[in-house]
Amino acid sequence: xxxxxxxxxxxxxxxxxxxxxxxxxxxxxxxxxxxxxxxxxxxxxxxxxxxxxxxxxxxxxxxxxxxxxxxxxxxxxxxxxxxxxxxxxxxxxxxxxxxxxxxxxxxxxxxxxxxxxxxxxxxxxxxxxxxxxxxxxxxxxxxxxxxxxxxxxxxxxxxxxxxxxxxxxxxxxxxxxxxxxxxxxxxxxxxxxxxxxxxxxxxxxxxxxxxxxxxxxxxxxxxxxxxxxxxxxxxxxxxxxxxxxxxxxxxxxxxxxxxxxxxxxxxxxxxxxxxxxxxxxxxxxxxxxxxxxxxxxxxxxxxxxxxxxxxxxxxxxxxxxxxxxxxxxxxxxxxxxxxxxxxxxxxxx
Numbered sequence: 001x002x003x004x005x006x007x008x009x010x011x012x013x014x015x016x017x018x019x020x021x022x023x024x025x026x027x028x029x030x031x032x033x034x035x036x037x038x039x040x041x042x043x044x045x046x047x048x049x050x051x052x053x054x055x056x057x058x059x060x061x062x063x064x065x066x067x068x069x070x071x072x073x074x075x076x077x078x079x080x081x082x083x084x085x086x087x088x089x090x091x092x093x094x095x096x097x098x099x100x101x102x103x104x105x106x107x108x109x110x111x112x113x114x115x116x117x118x119x120x121x122x123x124x125x126x127x128x129x130x131x132x133x134x135x136x137x138x139x140x141x142x143x144x145x146x147x148x149x150x151x152x153x154x155x156x157x158x159x160x161x162x163x164x165x166x167x168x169x170x171x172x173x174x175x176x177x178x179x180x181x182x183x184x185x186x187x188x189x190x191x192x193x194x195x196x197x198x199x200x201x202x203x204x205x206x207x208x209x210x211x212x213x214x215x216x217x218x219x220x221x222x223x224x225x226x227x228x229x230x231x232x233x234x235x236x237x238x239x240x241x242x243x244x245x246x247x248x249x250x251x252x253x254x255x256x257x258x259x260x261x262x263x264x265x266x267x268x269x270x271x272x273x274x275x276x277x278x279x280x281x282x283x284x285x286x287x288x289x290x291x292x293x294x295x296x297x298x299x300x301x302x303x304x305x306x307x308x309x310x311x312x313x314x315x316x317x318x319x320x321x322x323x324x325x326x327x328x329x330x331x332x333x334x335x336x337x338x339x340x341x342x343x344x345x346x347x348x349x
């Protein structure tokens with residue numbers, strides 16, 4: 001399924017207007033000879049580089065380990081406790097240089113006209129016709145620097161950001177496919193893994209529009225029929241419903257996975273244990289704010305699923321002990337005894 005949230009702008013929307021602006025500036029410079037052309041190109045490239053520094057996208061990634069994100073996204077990390085993260089050195093350098101440039105610009109703002117005049121005089125000294133050459137050189141420096149900055153910033157912001165995103169998602173997508181043991185066997189499996197990673201990235205953001213999450217839900221729901229035993233699809237879809245407080249929908253999604261696994265005779269594996277863990281979270285969160293018999297019933301269901309999850313995968317006990325979704329039942333003695341009686345709850349992490 002194509003990701004319709006991708007920016008559909010063509011690079012031509014940047015190349016054409018910026019190229020036209022460059023051409024307009026080059027025409028008068030051309031008549032002044034090679035030196036003027038070289039200086040115009042230097043100013044243009046300098047502007048592009050500054051625009052690039054200001055436009056480099058920032059990668060947001062959590063450094064925390066051992067949270068429920070490990071339970072729902074471990075298909076992207078083939079080994080327990082291992083996570084391959086995006087190298088952000090270029091972003092950090094861009095951030096430092098941008099702050100330095102802005103800081104120097106503000107502190108030296110009063111000296112800019114004098115320095116520009118000196119630069120214009122230096123550039124004008126290499127032009128054959130000295131009449132008005134200094135003024136022309138000053139305008140050329142300002143013009144091509146601004147055009148280059150706008151072009152570099154727009155191209156980086158609109159298109160290089162997309163290439164970074166695509167490269168990161170492609171890498172995750174390949175790891176998803178390897179875990180499933182079906183690297184590029186079918187187009188459908190690549191699509192489902194692509195959509196799962198995209199949805200996980202949306203869930204990690206706090207400012208994502210509601211419409212984007214709803215689109216993620218529709219996309220994953222459309223794939224459930226063909227991937228009824230796809231563990232990560234169902235967990236991520238459940239988490240999307242959780243974001244809206246739709247715990248019944250999430251419980252239904254997770255239950256359908258468990259039913260399909262049972263039908264296939266695989267209901268005792270770790271995949272089922274992790275889905276039971278997530279369904280226990282839903283029952284726990286749904287009980288929050290309720291009273292009486294209804295609250296007790298939901299919390300008993302949460303404890304039932306959690307107990308079964310820990311039985312199948314004992315390391316989930318330590319996960320539950322720190323998971324904030326179990327806050328509504330954390331003070332219950334039966335919860336404490338369930339998560340702390342397991343010998344792996346302390347040693348496995």
